[in-house]
Amino acid sequence: MVESKNNLKAWLYLGPALILLTIFIVYPLFNTIIVSFKEGYNYFNEDYSQFGLGNFAKILSHDTFWVAMRNTFFIVFVSVPTSLTLALLIAVGLNSIKPLQKLFQTIFFLPYVTNTIAIGMVFAVMFNQSSGLVNSVLGSLGVRDYLINWVGFGASWGRAMTVLLIYTVWGALPFKILIFLSGLQSIDKQYYQAAQIDATPRARVFWRITVPLLSPMIAYVLITSLIGAFKEYTAVVALFGLDTEIRQKGVGTVVWYVYFYLKGPLLANGSVGWAAAAAFVLFLIILVFTFINLYVSKKRVHY
C-alpha cells in the first residue's frame, strides 16, 4: 500500500519532466527517424511517395553532404582534443597560482556567458581582411602579405576552417576548464605532498597522479564535448552568416546541412526527408562514438 502510494508520488514528481521530454525530445526523435524513410516527403501536406532508403541514397550522392561530413569530423577530431588539452593545462595552471586566481577564472569563463552569435561577429571583425586585429598583428610582426582574407568573400576553405577551429576551441574552453578546475580542487593535497617528498618530477606528477585522479572528469568532458562538436552549427552561422557564403567556402557542418534543407524551395519536393536522413545518420555516428567512449572509459577511468 505504502509502496504503491510512493510509486504514485514518484511518477507525479517525474511527470512534468517526462511530459516535456516526450513532447520535445522523444516524439521528434522518432518522428525524424520515420520521416527519414519517407521518400518525396511533402512538408506542407505530409504526403510521401513510398517508404524506403531513397533519402539516404540521395544525401550520399550529394557533394554538399560529404563536405559537411568531412567538416564535422574535422571539427570533432581537431577541436575536441585541442580544447581538452588546452583546458587541462589552463586548469592546472590556474589551480597552481594563488594571486588573482579568481580574476583569471572569471576571464577564462567569460566566453561561456557571452552570446555565441555576438562573439562570432566579433571574431569576424577581428579576422577582417583590411581592418581586422589579427592581420594588423601579423603585419606588425613583419609577416609579408599579411592582409590575409580569412573569412571574407572568396576566402579559401583552409583559412575559413582555421578561423572556425580557433573559434570552436576557444568557445569550448570555459566549460571544460570549469569542470577540470573543480576536479583538481577536489584532489587531496596530500597526494601532492607525498609525491613531493618522494622527489617526483612535475611531469610525472601530472601524468601519474593528476591525470588518473582527474580521469572521471576527463571522460565526462570527452563524451559531452564530442557530442557537442558533432552537432556544431552556431559557430558556422555566427562566423560566416549567409548560407551562400557557407556553401561557397565549403565550411558547412552536418547540422547546418540539416537546417539548410529544412527550409527553402525544395520543401514540397522531399528536402525535409533528406534533412531527416542526414540527422539520423549523424545520430547513429554519435551513438557509435559514445559507446566506444563509454567502453574505453570503463577500462581506463579509475574508480
Add this chain to the structure above:
Amino acid sequence: MEITLKKLTKIFQEKDKDSEVRAVDNLDIIIPSGKLIGLLGPSGCGKSTTLYMIAGLLRPTEGEIHFGEEDVTGTPPEKRGIGLVFQNYALYPHMTVKQNILFPLENLKVPKDKALEKAQYYADLVGIGELMGRKPKQLSGGQQQRVAIARALVKEPRVLLLDEPLSNLDARLRLQTREEIRRIQKETGITTIFVTHDQEEAMSISDEIVVMKDGLMQQTGVPQKVYDDPKNLFVAKFLGTPPINIFKANIENNQLVIGEEKVLKIEAKDQEVIVGIRPEGFNVDPKGALTLEVEAVERLGRDISIIARHPKFEGHSIRVIVDADTVVPDSGPVKMNVRANKCFIFDKETKERIR
C-alpha cells in the same frame, strides 16, 4: 640520524585579521639517532606543525633544523631524505599496492629488478607481501597503514615521520599496529618521530616522549621518567589513564593538608597549593590520613577501581586503583594513605611543580 631543533618557531598569520598564531614557539629538542620519539600533546599544541617542519612541507618562521651535522632548514622536502606517513595515508587510489610502494623508487631511477626486490622486502617487513596486487580501496585501514609505511620506508630514508599513525584505526587494530610500528622501527633502526594526542599510545612504544602544549615544549624524556616526575600540572594531568586526581590543599607547618587532614610531611613554606595524586598512589588503611567518600567500586579482576568524592577534589570524581585483594566497602567513608612518590605538589599560580 640525530635531529636537532633549535629555537624552532612557526607563526601563522590569520587571513582576515592582523593577529597571528604562534603554533610552535621556540622549540629546542634533540632527537637521538635510531630512537622512536613520540610528539605528544592535545590538539592544537603544534605537534603536527613541528612534524611538517621537520618534513620540510612547512617553512619555519624562525629557528633551525639539523639532521646530524647538516643544516636542513632551507632544504626542500625531497632533498631531506625523509619518509612521511600521512594521517589518512595518502595512498594513490588508482595504483596497486605494488605500484604505490614502487613509486618513490621510480623517481630515484632504481633499476626495475632491484626496485621490485626492495618493494617486496619492505612489503614483507610490514606484513602485506601477499597483497601487492590489490588497490588501496580493497584493503582494511590497518593494511593501508602498512602500505603507507612500506612506501615511506622503501627509499630507505634517514628519518621516518608518522602523523597520527593510529588515529584512523579501531581500538583493537590500534594496539596491534602500535606494536607493529615498534617492531618495524627496531628492525630497521631508523630514527622515527610520530605525532599523537593519545598519551597511552605514546608512552607504550616511545623511547622518549616530547610533551607539548600551546606550541611550547613542556617536558621531554623517557616515558616512565616523565610520568613519575612531571614538571608541571599540565604534564601530570596529560599523562596517565585514569588521569591524576587533583585536590586543593595547603601546606602548614611542613605538613600537606587536604581539607582538615594532614596527609604527608613536606618541607616547604606555608602556602596554598594544588596536589595531584596518581590513582595508584593510595593505600586503603584504617589508620590512613585521608578520608574519601566511596561512591562505587568496580572490580575488574586484576585490580579494583574505586570511584570516590572529596570536598577538596577538583573535577568530577576521584579514581583510585588498588590491588584486587583489598577489602573495600561499596559505599561510605574510607581511610587512605597517600604514597609520597605518587603525590605531586604544584604552585597554585604558576602550576609549576614544587615537590
